[in-house]
Amino acid sequence: MSSPQIFIFVLISLTSITSCFSSNHHASTSTPTGFKSGILNKNSVRSPFHNQSLTRFDRIKNSVSLSFSRRDYLHSLLSKNASLNSIESSVWRADGEYVMKYYIGTPAVETYAILDTGSELNWIQCLPCERCYNQSKVPIYNPASSSSYNPLKCEAPRCWQMQYYKCTDNYEYCEYELQYMDTSMSKGVLSEETLQFVNGIENVTMNNIFFGCGHNNSFHNNNGEGIPGLIGLTTKPESLVSQLHYKKFAYCLGDFDDIDARGYAAFGDAAHITGGTTPLADSDLPYYFLNLEAISVENTILPIPKGTFTKTKDISSGFVIDSGSTYSIIRRSAFNILLDNLRQKPLYQNTVADPNDSFDLCFKSDAYNLKSAPVITLHFTGLSLQLPFQNTWEKINENIYCLAMLPSDGVSLLGNFQQQNYNVGHDLENRLVSFALMYCSD
Ligand SMILES: *[C@@H]1O[C@H](CO)[C@@H](O)[C@H](O)[C@H]1NC(C)=O
Ligand SMILES: *[C@@H]1O[C@H](CO)[C@@H](O)[C@H](O)[C@H]1NC(C)=O
Ligand SMILES: *[C@@H]1O[C@H](CO)[C@@H](O)[C@H](O)[C@H]1NC(C)=O
Ligand SMILES: *[C@@H]1O[C@H](CO)[C@@H](O)[C@H](O)[C@H]1NC(C)=O
Ligand SMILES: *[C@@H]1O[C@H](CO)[C@@H](O)[C@H](O)[C@H]1NC(C)=O
Ligand SMILES: *[C@@H]1O[C@H](CO)[C@@H](O)[C@H](O)[C@H]1NC(C)=O
Numbered sequence: 520m521s522s523p524q525i526f527i528f529v530l531i532s533l534t535s536i537t538s539c540f541s542s543n544h545h546a547s548t549s550t551p552t553g554f555k556s557g558i559l560n561k562n563s564v565r566s567p568f569h570n571q572s573l574t575r576f577d578r579i580k581n582s583v584s585l586s587f588s589r590r591d592y593l594h595s596l597l598s599k600n601a602s603l604n605s606i607e608s609s610v611w612r613a614d615g616e617y618v619m620k621y622y623i624g625t626p627a628v629e630t631y632a633i634l635d636t637g638s639e640l641n642w643i644q645c646l647p648c649e650r651c652y653n654q655s656k657v658p659i660y661n662p663a664s665s666s667s668y669n670p671l672k673c674e675a676p677r678c679w680q681m682q683y684y685k686c687t688d689n690y691e692y693c694e695y696e697l698q699y700m701d702t703s704m705s706k707g708v709l710s711e712e713t714l715q716f717v718n719g720i721e722n723v724t725m726n727n728i729f730f731g732c733g734h735n736n737s738f739h740n741n742n743g744e745g746i747p748g749l750i751g752l753t754t755k756p757e758s759l760v761s762q763l764h765y766k767k768f769a770y771c772l773g774d775f776d777d778i779d780a781r782g783y784a785a786f787g788d789a790a791h792i793t794g795g796t797t798p799l800a801d802s803d804l805p806y807y808f809l810n811l812e813a814i815s816v817e818n819t820i821l822p823i824p825k826g827t828f829t830k831t832k833d834i835s836s837g838f839v840i841d842s843g844s845t846y847s848i849i850r851r852s853a854f855n856i857l858l859d860n861l862r863q864k865p866l867y868q869n870t871v872a873d874p875n876d877s878f879d880l881c882f883k884s885d886a887y888n889l890k891s892a893p894v895i896t897l898h899f900t901g902l903s904l905q906l907p908f909q910n911t912w913e914k915i916n917e918n919i920y921c922l923a924m925l926p927s928d929g930v931s932l933l934g935n936f937q938q939q940n941y942n943v944g945h946d947l948e949n950r951l952v953s954f955a956l957m958y959c960s961d
Pocket of ligand 3: 622627628715720721722
């Protein structure tokens with residue numbers, strides 16, 4: 520009668536013992552060597568942000584517009600690298616689709632954050648609000664009722680070491696201000712707090728996590744309702760992964776069209792770098808650039824000029840793997856070559872216009888025939904990623920499928936749709952990204 524639960528418990532105990540040994544600090548303040556937490560698409564029926572009145576068409580439309588704003592966000596972020604050293608970043612705010620539950624403060628209060636490989640600073644809406652956007656699903660975090668809240672004074676090294684640092688006259692605390700081009704913003708006090716993450720069946724506690732406590736926040740979206748905060752996953756020192764000194768993280772995004780799908784994000788020892796790997800392309804920016812060398816359809820390499828996706832000095836091109844855009848965004852010259860090739864395939868006898876005018880190439884098919892649709896392969900340095908059909912075609916309705924990619928005049932992005940059902944690993948030490956097809960359960 521040996522129960523699997525006991526086995527799991529033993530494993531977890533060993534992990535916590537290991538983390539005690541590997542730390543110089545007292546057991547109570549040691550950082551766990553890793554954790555794995557469930558993540559949700561914000562539209563999932565199990566997400567508190569699920570909106571019942573949104574139809575499938577609305578969700579696709581929203582994801583298309585999110586993908587385009589994400590392209591603009593990253594493009595302006597990257598091309599205005601000078602302003603990264605100032606307090607104001609003239610970029611668009613474009614939230615991702617995936618949220619993670621965690622607890623903040625003492626006593627701990629449940630909240631959610633967007634996981635963002637395109638942001639550095641972790642932040643959350645904080646009381647008292649000079650101005651906050653609506654977050655009706657979970658209460659706004661109140662630092663006054665947390666015994667572990669620590670706002671940073673101006674002289675704290677952690678304040679002046681950070682690029683967002685600002686101390687105005689007569690102001691005791693370290694301020695940050697993130698300004699986005701679409702007039703979204705977050706402004707408040709740089710602080711430290713205890714966070715707890717849900718690690719399978721237990722919680723892991725992290726003390727003194729550096730974050731922005733936002734007292735003046737605005738967010739321009741369709742209905743004024745926003746996610747309480749954001750967790751930054753770039754390689755900058757203020758991101759969550761860097762603060763915890765984790766050398767790797769991984770995520771698995773559940774099936775995009777299954778609104779009940781589960782997924783996970785794993786950090787440190789809990790993250791697995793498995794499957795094929797490709798090196799990160801760049802080390803002077805804190806984002807995740809990949810070398811996309813070629814694209815093929817079936818077994819034919821498309822005649823896309825070499826260097827089309829190479830990161831240029833002014834970042835007018837480059838290929839970023841992103842947690843925030845839904846559909847991949849492909850540089851227009853290459854995108855057109857891809858479309859021209861697909862249009863020659865037999866399936867495209869049945870080409871139709873996208874009823875919602877979002878995608879450039881759609882065709883009539885049933886789910887069975889879709890399996891014979893041409894296979895697209897992305898050739899990264901050292902890794903050919905052959906996209907499964909469900910990562911290639913978005914089902915618009917019962918018998919219309921569209922190529923789930925969009926054109927760009929600037930940076931190209933590998934979106935969530937193309938990453939679904941993969942364990943995507945980020946090995947920060949060896950500067951690799953890995954892909955292994957997987958059923959993502961949390
Ligand atoms: C980005 O920064 C580098 C180094 O500071 C500079 O040479 C380059 O011109 C900058 N690019 C833009 C678009 O500002
Ligand atoms: C919030 O910050 C903006 C930008 O700094 C400022 O214009 C506005 O007055 C602030 N709102 C409140 C209520 O403090
Ligand atoms: C995790 O922490 C929260 C807040 O303290 C608590 O409500 C929850 O029950 C904890 N979960 C587990 C599995 O310990
Ligand atoms: C849900 O979506 C509808 C349609 O876009 C919108 O009018 C409504 O405000 C949304 N509800 C919430 C709670 O966000
Ligand atoms: C926030 O929600 C309340 C109640 O649902 C609503 O009356 C108000 O208009 C919303 N505010 C914004 C900025 O959308
Ligand atoms: C998308 O197309 C479908 C099918 O023609 C239609 O019912 C729906 O209203 C359209 N939605 C939007 C947002 O355009």
